[in-house]
Amino acid sequence: MYNRSLLGFNLGMSTFSILPHLSQSFSTVDLDALARKSGFMCRKARKITPRSFLLAVLTLASQGAMALRIQAQLIGWFSEQSVSKQAVRKRAQKGRDYLKSVLQQLLDQRLHSAQKIPEVFKMFNRVLLADSTTLALPQALAWVFPGARNQCISARQSQLKIQCYYELLSDQMVHFELCSFRQNDQSASGHILPLCQPGDLVLRDLGYFVLDVFKQLAQRGCFFISRLRSNVALLDPASAEALDVLVELRGQSCLDRPVLMGRKLKLPVRLVAVKLPEEIAAKRRRQRKNNRDKRLRYTHRTKVLLGYEIFVTNLSVQQLDARQILSAYGLRWRIETLFKAFKQHLNLARISETTLYQLELLIYSRLLLITMLVNFVAGPIRAACSSLPNPPLSILKLLQWHALFMPAFILIDSVPKKNILLRWTRQIPKHCSYEKRARLDFISSFQALS
Numbered sequence: 001m002y003n004r005s006l007l008g009f010n011l012g013m014s015t016f017s018i019l020p021h022l023s024q025s026f027s028t029v030d031l032d033a034l035a036r037k038s039g040f041m042c043r044k045a046r047k048i049t050p051r052s053f054l055l056a057v058l059t060l061a062s063q064g065a066m067a068l069r070i071q072a073q074l075i076g077w078f079s080e081q082s083v084s085k086q087a088v089r090k091r092a093q094k095g096r097d098y099l100k101s102v103l104q105q106l107l108d109q110r111l112h113s114a115q116k117i118p119e120v121f122k123m124f125n126r127v128l129l130a131d132s133t134t135l136a137l138p139q140a141l142a143w144v145f146p147g148a149r150n151q152c153i154s155a156r157q158s159q160l161k162i163q164c165y166y167e168l169l170s171d172q173m174v175h176f177e178l179c180s181f182r183q184n185d186q187s188a189s190g191h192i193l194p195l196c197q198p199g200d201l202v203l204r205d206l207g208y209f210v211l212d213v214f215k216q217l218a219q220r221g222c223f224f225i226s227r228l229r230s231n232v233a234l235l236d237p238a239s240a241e242a243l244d245v246l247v248e249l250r251g252q253s254c255l256d257r258p259v260l261m262g263r264k265l266k267l268p269v270r271l272v273a274v275k276l277p278e279e280i281a282a283k284r285r286r287q288r289k290n291n292r293d294k295r296l297r298y299t300h301r302t303k304v305l306l307g308y309e310i311f312v313t314n315l316s317v318q319q320l321d322a323r324q325i326l327s328a329y330g331l332r333w334r335i336e337t338l339f340k341a342f343k344q345h346l347n348l349a350r351i352s353e354t355t356l357y358q359l360e361l362l363i364y365s366r367l368l369l370i371t372m373l374v375n376f377v378a379g380p381i382r383a384a385c386s387s388l389p390n391p392p393l394s395i396l397k398l399l400q401w402h403a404l405f406m407p408a409f410i411l412i413d414s415v416p417k418k419n420i421l422l423r424w425t426r427q428i429p430k431h432c433s434y435e436k437r438a439r440l441d442f443i444s445s446f447q448a449l450s
Contacts (some may be wrong), residue, residue, distance in 0.1 A: 025376040026054070029105045040091060040098035054079035054102065057095075058372075059407045061365040062347045066358050092357050097363045103176070106371050111170050115382065120324050124223070125199030127168040127328075129335045130192050130208065132185055133342070135160045135349050137359065144356055147181045160363070161294040163188050165195060166335050168203075171382075176367050178360075189213045195223045201315075203332040211262045216312050218267070220347060225329050228310045234271065236259040246301055249273055249308060256322045261312060272322045273310045281307040336394060342370055345400040373402055 035041035035050035056074035060066055068085035076083040086093075121127055137145055137158035147159030159181035165174045175195055179188065184208035192202065193213070197219030206227040217224050234243040237258050248255055248271070255273040260266040276284075284306045289298050311325055320328060342348040348366050351359065374395075380392045440448065 025106070025372045026051075029102060031102065034101045034105065035098050038094055038097040038101050040094040047079055047083050048075055048080040048087060049079050050098065052077050053091070053095060053098070055120055057099065057361060057365040058369055061362070061369040062345075062403050062406060066362050066365075071396065073217055092361075096357060096360050096364065099361065103364060103368045103371060106368070106375065107174055107176070109375075110373060111172055111379065115171060115379070117169055119261065120320060120328065121169060121201075123319060124169070124201040125197055126170070127201045128174070128192065129166045129168060129332050130163070131205055131332075131335045131339070132161050132163045132188070132207075133339045133348075134181055135162070135351060135363075137351050138354050141356060141359060145180050160359075162363075162367075163191060164335065164339075165192065166338065168331060168334060171379045173371050177364065177407075186210060190216070193217070193220070196223065201225070201328075203329055205332070208327065211265050211267060214261075214269075214312075214314070215265060215267050223313070223315050223319075225311055225313045225315070225325060227329075228271070228398070229310050230305065232261060233263045235263070235266060237268065240266075245271075245273075245310070249304065250368075253320050259312075269312045269314055270317070270365050271310070271312060272325050273308045274322055274326050275308055285356070310357060338374070341396045341399040342366075345396070345403040345404075346370060346373075369406070373399060377402065 031050040031054065032041065035045075040053070041050060055078045056071050057066070060070060068088050071083040071088045072083045075081075075088065093310060137147075137160050139156065139158055142156045142158035145158050147157030147158045149156060160213050161179050161181050161183065163175075163177040163179065163185075166172070167174050167177070167365060177188070177191060185205070186209070189204075189208040189210040190213050190237045192204075192208075193216055196202065200222045202217060202222060202224045204224065204226050206229060209226055209229045209232075211232070214224055214226070228245075230245075232244065235241065236243055237260055240260070243259060248257070252273070253275040255271065257271055259269060259271045261269050285298075285303060288296065288302065288306060309326055309329075311329060313320075313325060315325070346369065348370070351362070378395060378398050381398065382395075385393050
C-alpha cells in the first residue's frame with residue numbers, strides 16, 4: 001500500500017491538507033550507493049551531496065532552466081553550503097548518470113494502489129499501456145537527435161522521441177526510453193518484451209503493430225489487444241483460405257470469430273469488430289477525407305471499415321467478450337491524457353538548452369519528477385479522496401496543482417527548524433555579486449565618479 005504519511009492528511013477530523021514531501025519518495029532508495037556506482041561520488045561528499053543535487057534538479061525540472069549558476073545556488077541551499085558553478089560543472093556527466101540510476105530505481109518499484117480494480121481486469125497480472133511522445137529540440141542538437149526532413153523542410157530539424165510505458169492497475173509509470181524521432185514506433189515495438197511478465201495484458205496503438213512481437217508476447221504467456229492493420233492477411237483456421245474483412249462485416253453489427261493472422265506466421269487470434277454509432281463513423285470519414293496525406297486513399301472499402309472498431313487479440317471469449325474488448329481498449333487513452341498533463345503542466349516539451357548535457361539533465365529530471373508525482377503522490381491522493389463525497393480527482397488538474405507549488409514544496413521541505421536567515425547570508429554574497437572582469441561594473445563605475 002501507499003504510505004499515507006507522505007501526504008500529511010487527517011480524514012478523521014474532516015481536514016484535508018496536502019503537502020507532498022517529495023524527498024520522502026527516496027526513502028527506499030540508497031542515494032549514496034547509486035551515487036558511488038555512477039561515479040558521481042567517490043568519497044564522502046562535503047558540499048555537493050547526492051540528495052542536494054537531486055533536490056536541486058527537481059526544483060528546476062518544471063522551470064525549464066538548468067544553468068550551472070542556478071544549480072549551484074540550489075545545491076548550496078539544500079546542503080547549507082556555498083557551492084560554485086565550476087564545482088557543479090565538474091560533476092556534469094556523472095550527475096546525468098546518477099539521475100538516470102535514481103529514475104530507474106523508482107520505476108522498478110512496483111506499488112500496490114488502493115484504487116478499486118474492475119472485475120474484468122482482476123485476472124491479469126498488469127495492464128500495460130505503451131505509447132510515445134515527440135519533443136522539438138534546438139537545431140544544434142540535430143547531430144544527436146535528427147528530426148523530420150523532406151522537400152518542404154529545408155533546415156535540418158532536431159526532435160526527440162520518448163517511449164513511455166504505464167501500468168493501469170497500479171496507476172504508475174514503469175519505464176522510459178529516449179530515442180531519435182527517426183526511430184518509429186514499429187521499430188520500437190519489441191522493446192516492451194523485456195518488461196512483460198506472464199499474465200500481463202498489453203494495450204497498444206496501431207503504430208506498434210508487428211506480427212512477430214505479438215507471437216513473442218503470446219509465447220511469454222502475455223495477452224494483447226490491438227487495432228487491426230488493414231493490409232494484414234487473415235486466414236480461416238479450418239481451410240487456411242484468405243478472408244476478406246469486408247465480406248465478414250457485411251450485415252454485422254458485432255463480429256467475433258477466430259482467424260489466423262499473417263500468411264507465413266499464421267498466428268491464431270480473435271478478430272473482433274464492433275459497429276460504431278453513425279455520428280462517430282461520419283466524423284471519422286470526414287477526417288479521413290480531409291487528411292492531406294495523399295497516401296491515404298478514400299475508397300468504398302475505407303468508408304466501410306471506418307464505421308467499425310476492429311481489433312485482434314489472443315484473449316478468449318470467456319476472458320473478455322467483444323464489448324469488454326472495446327471498453328478495455330478505450331482505457332488506452334489514459335496515456336494520452338498523461339502526455340497532455342506532462343506537456344501542459346510539467347513543461348516536458350519546453351526545451352531551450354543547447355548542450356547535450358543540459359538537455360539530458362533536463363529530460364531525466366523531468367521524467368524523475370513525473371515518476372514521483374504519478375507513482376508516489378497522485379495515486380495516494382486520489383485513493384485517499386475516493387472515500388470523500390467529492391467527484392473523482394482529475395489527473396490533469398492534480399498535476400497542474402503540483403506543478404504550480406512544486407518548487408516551493410521542495411524548498412520548504414528541505415529546511416529544518418533553524419535560522420533560515422543563515423542560509424540566505426551564505427547564498428546571496430556567493431551568487432548575487434558581480435563576477436570579476438576587466439571592465440568596471442555599475443557600482444564601481446558609479447563610485448569612481450565621486
